[in-house]
Amino acid sequence: MKTQLLHPLTLMICLFLIPTFSMAQIGVGAQAPSSAEVIFDGSREMLDAKWTYWDGPRLAATLPIKWKIVSDPVDGGMAMSSNDPAGAGGKYGAADIVTKKKYRDFKLHVEFLIEHEGGNSGVYLQNRYEIQVLDGDSTSHGMAAVINEKEAPYHLYNGLGKWNSYDIAFRAARFENGERTEQPVVTLYFNGEKVHENVSISKVWGGPNSGLDGGNENGVGITDRPGGIKLQAEGHEVLYRNIWIEEVTFDDAEVDL
Numbered sequence: 001m002k003t004q005l006l007h008p009l010t011l012m013i014c015l016f017l018i019p020t021f022s023m024a025q026i027g028v029g030a031q032a033p034s035s036a037e038v039i040f041d042g043s044r045e046m047l048d049a050k051w052t053y054w055d056g057p058r059l060a061a062t063l064p065i066k067w068k069i070v071s072d073p074v075d076g077g078m079a080m081s082s083n084d085p086a087g088a089g090g091k092y093g094a095a096d097i098v099t100k101k102k103y104r105d106f107k108l109h110v111e112f113l114i115e116h117e118g119g120n121s122g123v124y125l126q127n128r129y130e131i132q133v134l135d136g137d138s139t140s141h142g143m144a145a146v147i148n149e150k151e152a153p154y155h156l157y158n159g160l161g162k163w164n165s166y167d168i169a170f171r172a173a174r175f176e177n178g179e180r181t182e183q184p185v186v187t188l189y190f191n192g193e194k195v196h197e198n199v200s201i202s203k204v205w206g207g208p209n210s211g212l213d214g215g216n217e218n219g220v221g222i223t224d225r226p227g228g229i230k231l232q233a234e235g236h237e238v239l240y241r242n243i244w245i246e247e248v249t250f251d252d253a254e255v256d257l
Helices: 008-017 044-050
Strands: 037-040 051-053 069-071 078-081 097-099 106-114 120-125 129-134 163-171 174-176 179-182 185-190 193-200 238-247
Touching (some): 129 163
Antiparallel strands (some): 037 238, 069 078, 163 185, 174 179
16 A cells, blocks of 8 residues: 655644643752742842741741852752751751742742751741651651651652752642631652642641741641741751742642642
8 A cells, every 4th residue: 555645744734733731840950930930049149039037936047047058969059058057956947948928829849958867857838837858757757748647758768968859739728707618738749759649738737936827726726828938947958959939829629730
């Protein structure tokens, strides 16, 4: 049977008409889409412009932010270290940094590297709900856990001295007439793998020094107000780079990138 070839122009038109689909770029080294806001690019200028200390009950640090800009030990770029002197000894809340801008629903990308065993920090959504950053712990209080809600997918951790990534879809709690009607929900990708899907978060854990509303009714008294992205200082060399956020609105409690 004779094969009939398409005219080049006809082929181009056919290819143009084929629908194309794109998926959010995730994982270590993912680039921010044009719709996202870069909130840390490795520079001191952006750190000072977009972040500040969280003014919680245990705040002991003073501006300017004492988190140092350091050389990326892997790729030679720049990163920031969570080892603020005021947070020495694990005093979370003493030198935590938070974005000046506050958010409701969003998609977030964060990359981190732990330099030494037991390195401890945390990524807080709305300055309330912690996604744990902790070397050596595979419990519900460990690496990539939705803290005290879902256990750590520790097997996906790249280990000490290597970059790791969180890609997060987050839907804030919903309220009607001042009463909470729906819990906050999070979906998390750890190093490019989906590890938590549509997890409802029951409360703010850790008390008033942990984040917004931590002191309200033992963390259950969540209020209807946006919050920033917070990174925790606990006296450890945890490095951060390539952080960006995209504000969205999730209409229902099934959230994804």
